[in-house]
Amino acid sequence: MACEGPVKETALVFYWQPAYLRLMSDKKFFVSRYEKLGWKYRNVNLKQAIRINTMNSKEAEVVKRLQSHGIKLDKIPFLQSGYRVSWSEFSVGATSEYLMGLYSIQEAAAQIPVILFTELTDKTVLDACAAPGGKTVQLADLMQNTGAIIALDTKKQRLTALSNHLERCRVSNTIVYHMDARRSSRLNMKFDKILLDAPCSGNFATDKHWFRKRTINDVKRNAKLQKEILAESAKILKDNGEIVYATCSLEPEENEFNIDWAIKNLNLQIEKIDCYGEKAQTNIFGKQLDSSIENCRRIWPQKTQGFFVCKLIKCECK
Template sequence: MIERYIQFLGLDETLKLLEANERPLLPSIRINTLKISISEIKKRIEKKGNELEPIEWIPYGFNIVKESFNLGSSHEFLQGYYYLQNIASMLSAIILDPKPNDTVIDMCAAPGSKATHLAQLMENEGTLILIDKNKNRIPALEINLRRMGIINSIVLNMDAIYLSNLNTKGDKILLDAPCTGEGLIRQDKSRKKSKKMRDLEKMAVIQKKLLKAGLKGLKTGGKMLYCTCSIAPEENELVVNHVLNDLNNCSIVKISRDYGVKGLTEVFGINLLDDLKFSQRLYPHIHDTIGFYFCLIKKVD
């Protein structure tokens, strides 16, 4: 894995990445404005001895710079006034930018971090279709939907590769693809050694199938966000490049702000679609987040 990092990041940056992976990640929360105002919940959390710091770009997102007790066990948490969520994950819904009357499909939704955020941005209106293949993860999704007061969603336990069987098309589609999770090393050190090249290859096959199914299920003029908590090009640019090379009705869209650095347009000696420069990568050593990748795609006709 490290040899590969050196190939696409260079030695100096790889060392910085490995060092950053050893540093703990600040926990952060997303305030659920469907249920409470930012000022009210902030006051309540801070009164209990916690210190919050605003997150740039996310008016209802805060880093917890001092945590006086586990914020996942407070009354306010159980009442769904906030969600414990990392910044990279929060950016996904913001980039997809769903509107209240949209039909939005989250193809890999459990346990619902991004799904509950999509509902928040939709102001609990429109239609939010939440799919996950893993039956064991559905209860966590449903609990989070209930806790956060989401009433515009339906949950489907199915393989999103068969999205077209639903006979519904989305204005916005989120594919937070299953991946090796190698961007999560800061949160889970076991991932340093648990993932092998064959895992990357296996995931890439599934990711390509899901991305194709998602683009097929998108309305003309609709947008789809492909994202992963991985920095591996095999799970990111190479997946998008493979799928879009075969399609002439989809194009990569520039994300409205530079949250991360540009996606790769050349890697491991392979030239990729030039527009992949519009996709973005978040790195622990540059952005102080988990490792993450976003690519926004539009269906043009």
């Protein structure tokens, strides 16, 4: 997944204002939207999280090895193999265990989407917006390197990072293409599962300059791109296949509104999920959405970064 940057032309509209005023007004604008959604803005201080790659080693063994280096880990209760790093004298990205692919550094909320799929072994899975590959490796881990993952991304440099990630973590069931997810039907394949960790506007918890950089036009632009990828994904998904849709955006246009559009236009249904986070709302800014939207999950920044996640099933062709 990539957080898509602002577009210059869009930004120009706002830049006639002095920077401090613009910053205040943009921040106020977004914060007031969060309040309307029932969440009071507060700054968050995220702890680094890791995920053990159980295809390469036993979880307990890796934890023991890291603890022997003096690294303090706390199990994250809502994840399978996720731990928070509560203390480490050095970077957890520089241990020999990391370099041997025994674990990955992956933010806690970012570990949620992949665990929502049911039965991944031997399946054909599309990771539509894959780089830098944290979730691709997690998919391979849950698949125990069986089946096939097709991983796409549009930026070549990010594909190199993705490939390095796959090599380090000993992933052997993945094929990577330099391809826009909106063109994925060109692969001439049908998928059992699709992970759509969509390019989005991101959120302030992982980017301290977020309010300075973002405008509502960025949000709208990303929402349009996400709809296009959703539509293409629905085309190449097998009947009864699953799409897990996720963004790290807090903006309803990229989340609830998009999913409401998808279930009304793409022969998809929302499946109830049981995971960390709160039920998504069905009435946002005065707009009434489909009641099944409440089965999506919205995660406000607190112990994790902000996230939105839902699971869609393709209805059988009549």
